[in-house]
Amino acid sequence: MKSVEVYLERKQWTKYMLCVIGALIYSFGMNAFVVPVQLYASGVMGVSQIIETLLVEKAHINLGGFNLTGTIYFLMNLPLFFLAVRQIGKQFLLKTGINVVCVTFFMSVLPVPRIPIMEERLTCAIIGGIICGVGSGIALQAGGSGGGLDILGIYLAKKNKEFSVGRLSLIINGVIYGICILLFDVSVAIYCIIYSTFAAMIVDKVHTQSINVEVMIFTRTDGEAICNIIIQEFNRSATFWKGVGGYTEKDTVIVYSVLSKYEATILRRMVKEKDPHAFIVLQEGCHIAGNFQKHL
Structure with a gap:
């Protein structure tokens, strides 16, 4: 990748x-x-x-x-x-x-x-x-x-x-x-x-770069690997947990993080290379409290 x-x-x-x-x-x-x-x-x-x-x-x-x-x-x-x-x-x-x-x-x-x-x-x-x-x-x-x-x-x-x-x-x-x-x-x-x-x-x-974006990634690959991409490549934190697809009833992994819109665009391409079938949800304009640094 x-x-x-x-x-x-x-x-x-x-x-x-x-x-x-x-x-x-x-x-x-x-x-x-x-x-x-x-x-x-x-x-x-x-x-x-x-x-x-x-x-x-x-x-x-x-x-x-x-x-x-x-x-x-x-x-x-x-x-x-x-x-x-x-x-x-x-x-x-x-x-x-x-x-x-x-x-x-x-x-x-x-x-x-x-x-x-x-x-x-x-x-x-x-x-x-x-x-x-x-x-x-x-x-x-x-x-x-x-x-x-x-x-x-x-x-x-x-x-x-x-x-x-x-x-x-x-x-x-x-x-x-x-x-x-x-x-x-x-x-x-x-x-x-x-x-x-x-x-x-x-x-x-x-x-x-000044627009915050919530990112949720639904994948059947290793969620920890995607978290590592976010942590190592973007210097951001991420959370992942296991879930079950409502339609497929198959195990899935949900990864959640907050990035800038600019970073989210790059992350989306990187995730698609790792898992072409990943389902990605982006929500702009979220308000954040806590330790979140702007990468400009």
Whole structure:
């Protein structure tokens, strides 16, 4: 049977591609829906937008139409990279670096429509939030991030199992949009909050490592062997007991565990290799109390 490392190694190159794709989707959502209606994104990107606005409108610096937001975003992420490599890992840093560089590039080259695609700010806030949330979620799913608050969110989520990347974004963005009220207009802050709320919800849906899943496996093979797979390959615990099939009236073994949705997908493939006839039940969104570590 293949180990978890084999599955992960086989997918490694696709994860780098997903970081690029996630950056492209995020940048498209920003330049096509958020920027044209003068809304501000969440986290470090929002701060970068505010800085560019202050440079252009308050300091009257002529940038010649160049979108400086991506460059500012890149420079602000540099200090956070050190947090990622020291606390989270080099692979996370590499994938995050790819995503941040691509976001900087795409936001600089993708055109910003002079006339918004949608006239209503509310519509742009919702659609932009959904698209940007998908892009950020894809980067997180690939094992990297969009930088900024994603790095800090991943770090805090590893420290506290009740924490999520989207939740941190909502907290920090409350402060950012409070500043927007003082600098710009109340309506701008309201639409920005709508944007960040939708983006945060989509991030937590796409980022399957943050979704807990109950796993029940019904098999006629050795239940202890499947438990060992869960313990050794995923560093999780599991429980198994013997039962009797209601229809077949034959002995069966039930294995129970809780994993992330991402881990459960790999486990399902591994169990099917060991027992093609195994019956597997997955239940998402279970609430957990006790010693359960997030593997992000």
